[in-house]
Amino acid sequence: MIAIIDYGVGNLKSVYKAFYNLDDTVKITSKEKDIYDSKALILPGVGAFKDAMDRLKTSGLVGSLKENMSKGKPTLGICLGMQLLYEKSYEDGEWEGLGVLQGEIVALNTSLKVPHMGWNRLKKWKEDPLGEGIGDEEYVYFVHSYCLQPKNKEEILFCAEYGVDIPAVVRKENIVGMQFHPEKSGKTGLRLLKNFWEMIK
Template sequence: MIAIIDYGVGNLMNVYNALKHLDMDAIITGAKDEIDNSDAIILPGVGAFNDAMLHLKETGLDKVIIENVKKGKPILGICLGMQLLFEKSHEDGEWEGLGLLKGEIVKFKEGLKVPHMGWNELHINKVHPLVKNINEGEYVYFVHSYHLDPKFFEDVLLYTDYGVRVPAVVCRDNIIGMQFHPEKSSTTGIKLLENFKELIK
C-alpha cells in the first residue's frame, strides 16, 4: 500500500489515478496510522513552499514523514513535494524544509522565463534502477518557478537544462524526488512510476 499524503495541497487524484493505472495499491490519506502502515509514501504538492510546510506542521505530518523515512521507508516527492524534502527554500523569504536531503531551493537566474513550464528534455547524470529504460533526451512536463541547488550533485539521476542544470530526478537511499509531474509526462512518466513500483517491491 502506498500512502499519498493529503495535506490540503495539490491535485492528488491525478497521482492516485496514475498509480491505479499501474495496478499499484494506493490510498490518499492524512492519517498517521495509515501512513505508518504503508509500504511507501508519495508526497505531492503544488503552490508555495511556505504554505505547504505550514500545512505539514499544523497537521503534524512533517514529523510522521520524517519518522517513517528515517526507518527506511521509501518516499517519492513530486514537484513541490520534491522541494520539501530539502533543507531550505528561498521562495518569498527563507523557509525550512523537511531536511531529509541536503540542498536549497533557489530562484532561476535573471533573464529566464518563469515559471519554467512545459515539456523539457532529460539528461542522464547517473545510472540507477529508478531510471532504467529512460533514454537521453526523453521529455517530461515541468511547472515550477524555483529549482533545487543540491549540495551533492551525485544525488541527481536526471537533470534538464534551463539556463542552468535543473535537477529533475534525485535519489539518495530510500528518498526520491521528481521535480516534474510523472503523472502528466506520458510514457516517460509512466516508465519512471513503474521503476518506482519495482524499487519498493
C-alpha cells in the first residue's frame, strides 16, 4: 500500500488519481498504522510552510514519518511537501522542517515575477533511474515563491531556470522531492511518478 499523508494540507485527490493509475493499493490516510504498514509514503503540500508544519505536528504523525524515512522507506515530497523534508524555511519568519534532508527553503531571488507559476522546462543535472525517459525539453507545472537552497548539490537531479536555477527534483537514497506538481504535469509528471513507483517495486 502507498500511503498519501492527509494532514489537512495538500492536493490529495489529484495525487491519489495519478498514483491509482499505477497502483490500486494507494490510500489517503492520517493513521499512524498505515504509515508503518505502507511500502511507500507520499507527502503532498500546498500553502505556507509554517501552517503545514503546524498541521503536521498536530496530526501526531511527525515521529512515525521520520522513523519510516530513516529506515529506508521510499518517500516522495511534492511541492510544499518537498520543502517540509528540509531543515528550515525562511517563509514569513524562521521555521523548522522535518530535517530528513539538509538544506534551507529561501525566498525565490529572481528578477522575474514571483510566484513562479506555470509551465517550465526541466534541465537534467544528474543521471538517476528516477529520471529515466525524461529529456531536457520536458515541461512541468510549478506554483511557488520559495525554493530550496540545498547543502548537498549532488542530490539535485533536475533544475528549472527562472532567472536562477531552481532545484526541481532531488533525491537522497530513498527520499525524493519534486518542487513542481507531477500530478498536474501531463505525461512528463506521470512518467516521473511511474519511475518513483518502479523504485518502490
